[in-house]
Amino acid sequence: MKVNTMGILELKNLSLEFEDKKILNNLNLDFREGHIHAIVGPNGAGKSTLAYTIMGLSDYRDISGEIFFKDESIHNIDIDERARKGITLAWQEPARFEGLSTKKFLKAAAKDKSEENLRNALLSVGLSPDNYIDRAVDKTLSGGERKRIELASIYIMEPELVLLDEPDSGIDVAALEKIFEMIKVLKKRKTTVILITHSLTVLEQAEYAFLMCNGKIVDKGSVNKIAGYFRKKCVLCDHKNKPEPDVFEME
Amino acid sequence: MLKQKPDKFGLFDTTGFDHSVLEDPNSAHLVVHHNKVLGAHLVPGLHVDVEEMEDGINAKLVLDEGITIENPVHICFGMLPEKGIQKIVMDVDIKKDSGIMIYAHCTFPFAVDVQHIMDAKIHVGENAKYTYFERHIHGKQGGVKVYPKAIVHLDKRANFKTEFELIKGRVGLIDIDYETICRDESVMEMTARINGSGDDIIKIKEVGSLEGEGSRGVLTSRVAVRGNARADVYNKLTATAAYARGHVDCKEIIQDNGIATAIPIVEVRHPKAHITHEAAIGSVDSKELETLMARGLNEDEAVELIIEGLLS
Ligand SMILES: Nc1ncnc2c1ncn2[C@@H]1O[C@H](COP(=O)(O)OP(=O)(O)OP(=O)(O)O)[C@@H](O)[C@H]1O
Ligand SMILES: [Mg+2]
Numbered sequence: 001m002k003v004n005t006m007g008i009l010e011l012k013n014l015s016l017e018f019e020d021k022k023i024l025n026n027l028n029l030d031f032r033e034g035h036i037h038a039i040v041g042p043n044g045a046g047k048s049t050l051a052y053t054i055m056g057l058s059d060y061r062d063i064s065g066e067i068f069f070k071d072e073s074i075h076n077i078d079i080d081e082r083a084r085k086g087i088t089l090a091w092q093e094p095a096r097f098e099g100l101s102t103k104k105f106l107k108a109a110a111k112d113k114s115e116e117n118l119r120n121a122l123l124s125v126g127l128s129p130d131n132y133i134d135r136a137v138d139k140t141l142s143g144g145e146r147k148r149i150e151l152a153s154i155y156i157m158e159p160e161l162v163l164l165d166e167p168d169s170g171i172d173v174a175a176l177e178k179i180f181e182m183i184k185v186l187k188k189r190k191t192t193v194i195l196i197t198h199s200l201t202v203l204e205q206a207e208y209a210f211l212m213c214n215g216k217i218v219d220k221g222s223v224n225k226i227a228g229y230f231r232k233k234c235v236l237c238d239h240k241n242k243p244e245p246d247v248f249e250m251e
Numbered sequence: 252m253l254k255q256k257p258d259k260f261g262l263f264d265t266t267g268f269d270h271s272v273l274e275d276p277n278s279a280h281l282v283v284h285h286n287k288v289l290g291a292h293l294v295p296g297l298h299v300d301v302e303e304m305e306d307g308i309n310a311k312l313v314l315d316e317g318i319t320i321e322n323p324v325h326i327c328f329g330m331l332p333e334k335g336i337q338k339i340v341m342d343v344d345i346k347k348d349s350g351i352m353i354y355a356h357c358t359f360p361f362a363v364d365v366q367h368i369m370d371a372k373i374h375v376g377e378n379a380k381y382t383y384f385e386r387h388i389h390g391k392q393g394g395v396k397v398y399p400k401a402i403v404h405l406d407k408r409a410n411f412k413t414e415f416e417l418i419k420g421r422v423g424l425i426d427i428d429y430e431t432i433c434r435d436e437s438v439m440e441m442t443a444r445i446n447g448s449g450d451d452i453i454k455i456k457e458v459g460s461l462e463g464e465g466s467r468g469v470l471t472s473r474v475a476v477r478g479n480a481r482a483d484v485y486n487k488l489t490a491t492a493a494y495a496r497g498h499v500d501c502k503e504i505i506q507d508n509g510i511a512t513a514i515p516i517v518e519v520r521h522p523k524a525h526i527t528h529e530a531a532i533g534s535v536d537s538k539e540l541e542t543l544m545a546r547g548l549n550e551d552e553a554v555e556l557i558i559e560g561l562l563s
Contacts, residue, residue, distance in 0.1 A: 078544075080544040080553075083545050088547075089545050095539045097560050098502070098561050099473075099563040100560030104556065108546055109547070138560075150542075
């Protein structure tokens with residue numbers, strides 16, 4: 001039993017291997033309740049893997065170490081139970097659901113399932129409810145539209161902790177402003193936000209940042225400090241244990 | 252079980268569809284219980300001749316040249332008794348430059364041992380448009396055997412769209428056999444959505460021949476099988492003319508002890524024709540499932556929602 005931490009989410013010696021390769025390598029991390037965090041790092045660093053592991057997706061359960069949410073180990077609990085405890089995830093590339101209407105998709109996530117609230121969720125990501133609420137969240141939506149509906153479903157779920165994996169990918173400039181506003185609303189609601197990103201502007205939305213490389217956290221601190229690596233490229237990391245080309249091909 | 256002949260509303264009300272369409276003078280309808288016409292209303296340009304047979308009806312439907320019927324035509328077939336056979340023989344002739352949309356509601360709410368046989372011959376004339384949505388409403392017993400058979404001929408630039416839907420109540424047995432032959436620049440879309448459970452048996456055979464230059468066709472099947480249900484889907488699309496374009500798309504989700512097979516056959520006999528096919532058979536997509544679970548739905552609720560979308 002873990003006691004007395006300031007963090008809502010704490011990772012202790014967290015490791016995950018795929019085919020004898022450490023994708024997450026002994027991570028020790030604290031995320032503070034109600035704050036906005038960013039994780040940055042090169043392609044293949046393990047950022048999405050970390051998000052999936054925290055969410056408890058089925059291929060990411062065979063970990064060593066511990067994950068504590070509100071001082072309670074969530075290692076052995078399923079994804080839906082983690083969600084009901086208040087953890088959720090927005091995918092880097094959201095799933096598409098043939099035939100499922102936006103309305104039903106949002107309703108499934110919503111705490112308050114009123115029509116008005118569903119419409120507000122769409123407005124929060126800059127989509128017109130009249131144009132989208134009856135459309136299916138399938139391949140007839142553009143990538144950016146699908147991504148925004150995914151974020152609307154996060155907004156309406158009112159989670160306690162949300163992992164947003166590259167929330168800006170495929171999003172146009174105007175909509176990005178909306179999404180930043182949405183993140184501010186999440187913060188006002190005391191939601192803990194973890195942003196995974198390659199973008200300086202997204203990083204700047206955060207209060208704390210982590211630099212991840214080859215499955216390790218190689219630096220952490222203020223956004224300004226971590227942003228420095230963006231300008232100068234990653235300097236701390238020598239990419240010694242860079243993934244093999246064949247591992248890349250599997251992606 | 253049923254002592255007197257049901258009025259047309261009695262049968263129609265079991266479809267769950269608003270029966271005010273049967274009172275609208277601008278909407279045509281035909282309601283057939285077993286072998287009796289309970290109600291019929293026509294609009295100008297549309298002719299329906301019905302001959303009542305021992306176990307069903309023989310119907311001839313003609314739409315005059317150049318006539319477009321504004322409102323959908325509602326046809327209701329069905330039987331309220333637990334046992335019996337209803338055989339519908341239909342001859343449909345949609346003349347040149349005309350257009351019609353038919354909603355067929357087929358209802359067998361109390362069936363324990365009922366057979367519904369449909370044998371349709373359909374001709375869609377040049378530049379005419381024929382849309383036929385068939386929706387089945389079955390009870391919980393699974394005591395219906397449905398045999399819909401249709402052969403459809405499309406003239407030049409004709410447009411034929413059909414959707415068969417059986418998602419409420421138990422399937423029982425369904426054995427669909429549709430064939431469409433397409434002349435130049437005609438367009439055909441055949442879709443079936445069926446939800447099987449218990450020991451339901453689902454057989455779908457859809458065949459399309461794209462014989463005319465520039466003709467196009469899509470065969471779509473969406474099936475869910477749960478419990479001990481079984482689905483066998485056979486789709487064949489052939490293209491024998493230049494610029495014919497086709498697509499076969501079959502998705503079957505299985506749960507529990509369900510069994511699903513898909514046999515897509517794509518045959519192209521002209522170098523300027525092109526047909527594609529895709530098939531996905533098996534459990535629900537894990538990313539879809541995990542997305543909904545990450546919003547707090549349990550696995551069963553998530554699967555239910557994914558299937559509901561797929562069949563909608
Ligand atoms: N299921 C898997 N099996 C094997 N290797 C995997 C699997 N999933 C991820 N990897 C590998 O783990 C590493 C980390 O991948 P991950 O997707 O977490 O990177 P990322 O930091 O999110 O990168 P990006 O910025 O490109 O999104 C990569 O080398 C990837 O190939
Ligand atoms: Mg990633």
